[in-house]
Amino acid sequence: MIKRLKVGIVGTGTFAQAFIPLFQAHPLVEEVVLSDLDEEKLAGSARKFGIKTTFPSLDDVCGSDVDAIAIFTQNWLHGPQALQAMEAGKHVYSAVPSAITMTEIAELVKAVQQSKRIYMVGETSYYYPHVIYCRQKYKEGTFGNIVYGEAEYYHDFDGLYEVFKRRGGHDWLKTAGSPPMHYPTHSISQVVSVTGARMTHVSCCGFVDLIDDQVFKKDSNQWSNEYSNQTALFRMSDGSCCRINEFRRIGNYGERLNLFGTKASFEMNHAGAVWVEKRPAMAESLDHLFKTSARKPEAEDGVFHSTEALATDSYFYGTAPIHDTSRLPIEFKGLNNGHKGSHQFLVDDFVVSCSTGVLPPNNIWQAARYLVPGLIAHESSLQGGKQLEVPDFGDAPARLSDL
Ligand SMILES: NC(=O)c1ccc[n+]([C@@H]2O[C@H](COP(=O)([O-])OP(=O)(O)OC[C@H]3O[C@@H](n4cnc5c(N)ncnc54)[C@H](O)[C@@H]3O)[C@@H](O)[C@H]2O)c1
Missing domain, CATH: 3.30.360.10 (Dihydrodipicolinate Reductase; domain 2)
Incomplete structure (x- = not known):
């Protein structure tokens, strides 16, 4: 039998409002709990979505029995917070960006390998x-x-x-x-x-x-x-x-x-999008x-x-x-x-x-490539436009059990 998840939403600001009802409605989710440093915001969201269990901060959610943590905090906090959650043994969903430094993203890749937990960036x-x-x-x-x-x-x-x-x-x-x-x-x-x-x-x-x-x-x-x-x-x-x-x-x-190939291309702007082929020449809206x-x-x-x-x-x-x-x-x-x-x-x-x-x-390896x-x-x-090499963390395995 598939285990239903307990999910902790961390950060109940503007963006999280759109996601709380979706986590609540998913049939593989048993319970959603909430956390925010701002007591008033937290209480308001708990009331609005009928959620009983709340925590004052990510630290407390990490210490709880949730299976997964979904991070909707300020954009520069995601890397360290996702790392903390994975080190606590939780699966992690993170709003973009996954991190803001090379060190943070490297730590996240390592944390997935070591914790064998799911990490996903919510790339819309x-x-x-x-x-x-x-x-x-x-x-x-x-x-x-x-x-x-x-x-x-x-x-x-x-x-x-x-x-x-x-x-x-x-x-x-x-x-x-x-x-x-x-x-x-x-x-x-x-x-x-x-x-x-x-x-x-x-x-x-x-x-x-x-x-x-x-x-x-x-x-x-x-x-x-x-x-x-x-x-x-x-x-x-x-x-x-x-x-x-x-x-x-x-x-x-x-x-x-806009994406151009040797046989066909895709082009878009605010007026619309077209698929273009060279032979026979055609452009389809x-x-x-x-x-x-x-x-x-x-x-x-x-x-x-x-x-x-x-x-x-x-x-x-x-x-x-x-x-x-x-x-x-x-x-x-x-x-x-x-x-x-x-x-x-x-x-x-x-x-x-x-x-x-x-x-x-949108796993951690793909998140790194984004x-x-x-x-x-x-x-x-x-450096004035100097051409630099882009490091890579490799390809993602298919399953956690391949790690
Ligand atoms: N298209 C997209 O993918 C998209 C669109 C909008 C926002 N976002 C992302 O969503 C994130 C959230 O944006 P927002 O506008 O809702 O921000 P917000 O400032 O409204 O909410 C963030 C909340 O996180 C809480 N928080 C911070 N640290 C915490 C901790 N340790 N424990 C508990 N709560 C904590 C804050 O108190 C705050 O209420 C941003 O990082 C942004 O990048 C992505």
């Missing part, structure tokens, strides 16, 4: 409709050989002041101006999760910020970072090249992928496959949202025709989703992996 781009489509086409071999890819994550800081003030408190400037390439996973994963090729070398340029709000200033953030936008060119292990943009000052928004049933929640219903999210279509609360919802538990039907239909798939991946011991697609190229790209921009 992995289940974006266009990424699923490209993965399918790549698997069929329809692209031919990949020659070039470009992916981007545009999130202007106009929509981030409130987020970073909330996350960072009175010292928010210390963490707000992090190098854009330290949060590269939404863009890099769009290419790496499709082709399976890894990034081997990088040359990156940084755009020195022009706006005088103290965010991207050398003496205000802990990285002494002055770049608000970074553009990197990568050499890939399959011989192709890939350009990644991580922009925080930009008159644009969202994630986007894919919008019908990607359009989600965008059921946007009311502002007061507590499900993840922000004024920015409500103002754009980039969060898409429903699912798209390309999403294989038949693989999801029936209990998820009608529940809110988020980030273009990805949340339900991510929760299901994690819970099923913990129960079966089969590694999820993150490390960005960390090295930032180093390259500090």
